[in-house]
Amino acid sequence: MYKAYETSFRGQRLSFGEKFWNISFSYVLMIMLLGAIGVIVLYSAANGSWNPWASKQLMRFCLGFAVMFALAFVDLRWFLRYAYWFYLVVLLLLVAVEIGGHIGMGAQRWINLGFMKLQPSELMKIALVLALARYFNSATLQSIESIKGIVAPAAMVMVPVVLVMIQPDLGTAIMLLLTAGAMFFAVGVQLWKFAALLCAGAAAMPVAWHFLHNYQKNRVLTFLDPERDPLGAGYHIIQSKIALGSGGVFGKGFLGGTQSHLNFLPEKHTDFIFTMLSEEFGMIGGIVVIAINFMIIAYSYFFALRSASYFAKLMTVGLASSYFLYVVINISMVLGMLPVVGVPLPLISYGGTVIVSVMMGFGIILAANSNRMINIGKDQG
């Protein structure tokens, strides 16, 4: 396949300049906007100070930005080639953390890299998408639609999900499961299988309930009725709604959020940062953040649909879904529409690994978009 104005002759390889100009700068701009909003809100969260969060967040954002840019220049086939290896390495890290956590103190979820703490579970969100994309790229539709054909990818999903679950990190486990679910849906697994799984899940609920930690049970019960324990577990969600609601349309102004600054709002710099933003900047601020995220996700799907290769399409769908899940779970959670499961709002919440992993995802999406003309055979890899 040859198109003179879009690809060169050199075995469908792009030059550095072509790669650079293929980067979607409007996409990058939206990411930078969200990053900037995050830094501003974190500045306010520290009562108008760069310390302890805003400055560190800015540094991490820059680091993530570098990672994103670097990945944007990587050849698409490289992702295909190393997908399984990446998955395997991250899986081993997860096991290592699990074992290390038992040896060390408490539920340790990270590996200390010195300048930041690396959570393998965050990397798994990307590794799993890549591995599944590679698997389905080479699978036939018949195998996808058969039961036998989805046993292997289902196992690829369940192993890390179980590992994350026992950390215990319910939020990440759910996100892995739902991201994989989105990909299974995209590749054409029949709807009745999802329905069957859902029924089985519902039937298994009482058993699963039994295995939940008490604090997790509390979170679910509290979600169902926040007033159940207004000073304990329900406190977070009640105070979050008060902060949001009292922000009104235009908010209380930068540094003016009373719920946040007087510490009624817990976790204002991490999981509940959207609440703080909406308290200070009102519904307008909230809608701006949602709108930028909407655009990022819409762009991602646009990139997916215009990619030539099946692998690039599916990988982008997986990464976009993963990002979408972050956003929708976090915001629904602080708005009292979902139980508090501990999912941050990417790019805005304070936290190193999330920024880096999400930016990695964006880098890969950008690379897929840059390489959208490259076709990859079903048996390549």
Added chain:
Amino acid sequence: MNRDNDKGKVLISRTIFLSGMQLFLLVMIIFRLYYLQVYQADKYKTLADENRISTRLLVPARGIIYDRHGNILAGNRQNFQAMIVAEQTASIDETLTAFKKIMPLSEDEEKRIRRDLKRNRSFVPIKLKDNLTWEQATAILLNLPDLSGVIIDEGLSRYYPYGDMFAHVIGYVAAVSDRDVKDDPLLEVPGFKIGKSGVEKLYEKELRGKAGNIKLEVNAVGRVMKEIELIEGEAGQRVDLSLDVRLQQKAYELLGEESGAVVMMKVNTGEVLAFASAPSFDPNLFANGLSSENWKELNSNEKKPLLNKAVAGLYSPGSTFKMVVGLAALEAGAINRTRHSYCSGKMMLGNHTFHCWKREGHGALSVVQALQHSCDIFFYETAQKVGIAKIAAMARAFGLGRKTNIGIENEKDGLIPDAEWKKKRFGEAWQLGETIISGIGQGYILTTPVQLAVMVSRIANGGYEVDPTFRKANEPQKELKRINVDEQNLELVKRGMYEVVNVAGGTALGAAFNFNGQQMAGKTGSAQVKRISMRERQTGVIKQEDLPWKYRDHALFVAFAPYDKPKYGVAVVVEHGRSGSKVAAPIASKMLQEALKLDATDKPVD
């Protein structure tokens, strides 16, 4: 392989569907945002303010109570308390040790302080010691450099400079109890005190003032971040009473160790000048929290210091009731000024004999002389002629038998019996004998000292329905209603009272005085506490002095002065004082003399 060509198509259609779903969900979130931030915004704004704003009431200074000349009867005294703020100390132990060197703390106190420090956040001030005097507070302030974290808090506490002298009028303030009506948020303030009795209770609304408040911004753990708004309250209003410290002092002086009551008022305005119930108690004990020993002692005293005898002591009026009987008879035409009646010392009714206090009898008496000598037979007969209904009506017109509504709690109605009352109370018919003994103020009749003061004032002022009040009358009184009695008849009764004191043969001759031509008129009375039995009459009545205290007669005296232009009315009851003329009359006499002496100015003394 045909199916496999569709693999890409499936991916595309499913991706389109998936992206549509996800973007739709994001838009849905905006609706939730709208619901919370626009539709429910007001609700949450209120909740946010409730979180953030802590409103504290500022307790207003209680109004000062003055006597008629501006002497403070109830005031406020500064009181200090020392507090410790844990986070401001260098070390709690060091501060406590240093503090103990200045102000010793008991073991219990220290235990409580340490417990409170542990239970509260480090910025919450914990009380070290309260009710500190100025000297103690200064001692602490001087040593503040060694007492890191100690602060001195200033407050006001109620204080009664005259102690027990006004306890039964002014009453006292004490902590709000569960029974009090919580109509004012101030009552919820810890340590707030309200009037529990007397004038403190009567004028509570004026004295209390209006609470101010301070709105503070607090954070989630309750630390004050800043002051948002300060609304000054209104101090309680001053209350000027009709009482005169000097007359009140005199009343207690004259009552001495006796148990009894003195009520003196202006006959034309009803202003109460002296209002004493003895023995009394120190209201300062109540204002600062009464100890259980004090409480026990006050309750077990047989002279009942806690009982306000002026309004709640019920006594047979005895012979002081004879003016009412005489007046009722004169009005009914049953007797007149010239008609005489003969007293032989006893009178028969059926097979019952009624005795005069003077066994040998008084001989022939007019109504004026009957009053002068306090002849019982005359009034037995008179009562019999006029009937209980008219006597009761006259008694009620002169303020007996129902509360004066002077405003002090536990006031008693007293009792003016009649046939209807007896039917209702006992279901029995009224007996003539009961009318007869009512004629000398015995039997069922019960009065309070304040009612007796009202009675004598109404007689003195020419039959005007004056009511007692503790309020100093600054404006001219409203027109008083006149009781429907003939002026001449009233003059006869007053004449009788004049002769009691000032004409030879009167029962209170010894109490007479002449102060710049001003004289007193009055009437003695003794109320039997123990009935004299037939056996006693035969064997000879036991002398009052020989009876145990609690069986002795009550001594009563009602009087007014000056006789020709009455200004002051007074009622004196000395419980178990035996003799109205010997015990009660001199007290009334001295009270009136004092009033007349002070009357020259009725202005503040400096």
